[in-house]
Amino acid sequence: MFDLDDTLIDHETAARHAVLGWAADLAISDPEVVRRWARVSARHLDRYQRRELTFAEQRRERVREFLGVAMTDQEADTLFGGYLERYEDGWTVFEDVVPTLRRARAAGLVVAVLTNGEDSQQRRKLDRLRLTPEIDVLVASSMLPAGKPDPRAFQRTVELLGVDSGDTMMVGDSLQKDVLAALAVGLSATLLDRADTQRNVGVPRVQSLHDLSFA
Known part of the structure; x- marks a missing residue:
C-alpha cells in the first residue's frame, strides 16, 4: 500500500512552482510565500481530513487566510483556480x-x-x-x-x-x-x-x- 503525494507523485515541487506563479500574478512579493502557503494549506487540509470542512471549503479557507481578505465563495473559488491550474500542470511522477x-x-x-x-x-x-x-x-x-x-x-x-x-x-x-x-x-x-x-x-x-x- 502506497501513499500518493510526495511518494509516487512530486506534489511538493508542483505546489511550490504553482504558488510562485500564482503569487506573482497577484503581485505578492513575500519571500516566504511558499512556506506560508504550505502552512496554510496543511492547516486547512488537516481540518478536511477531520471532516470539519468539505473539500471545497478547505480550498476557500486556504485562499482567505493566505490573502487575508474576506470574500465570497465564488470569489475564493475563482482565485484558487489560478493556483490549481498551475498545480495540475506541474504534476510529475518520480522515476522509481x-x-x-x-x-x-x-x-x-x-x-x-x-x-x-x-x-x-x-x-x-x-x-x-x-x-x-x-x-x-x-x-x-x-x-x-x-x-x-x-x-x-x-x-x-x-x-x-x-x-x-x-x-x-x-x-x-x-x-x-x-x-x-x-x-x-x-x-x-x-x-x-x-x-x-x-x-x-x-x-x-x-x-x-x-x-x-x-x-
Whole structure:
C-alpha cells in the first residue's frame, strides 16, 4: 500500500512552482510565500481530513487566510483556480515509481494507493501520469470516515482490500501520517525518505522505492 503525494507523485515541487506563479500574478512579493502557503494549506487540509470542512471549503479557507481578505465563495473559488491550474500542470511522477509498482505486482502482491485527498482529483493524477494501469486499487480519504493518520483510514482500506493487516505494508513519506499510524494498527510500514533527512527514527526507511524488497 502506497501513499500518493510526495511518494509516487512530486506534489511538493508542483505546489511550490504553482504558488510562485500564482503569487506573482497577484503581485505578492513575500519571500516566504511558499512556506506560508504550505502552512496554510496543511492547516486547512488537516481540518478536511477531520471532516470539519468539505473539500471545497478547505480550498476557500486556504485562499482567505493566505490573502487575508474576506470574500465570497465564488470569489475564493475563482482565485484558487489560478493556483490549481498551475498545480495540475506541474504534476510529475518520480522515476522509481513504475518499476517498483511492476516489481510488486510481479511478486503477486495487490498494489493499492491510500491517499489523503479527494477521489476525483487523485484519480486525475493517476490518469494524467499514466499510473492507473499500474495499481489495483485507489482509496482516497474522501471515501473514508477520516483521513490518515486516523486509524479508521487504514482499517477501512484493509477491509476494502480483503486482506489482513499483518499481511499489509504501508509505504509513505510522512513518518506520522503514513508510517507510525500504520504501525499502530498492525500493518508493517516503511518510511520513504528521499531527501535523507529523517535518520534514526526507529522505523524501516528507504531513500528510493528501488530499495524496497518484495521477497
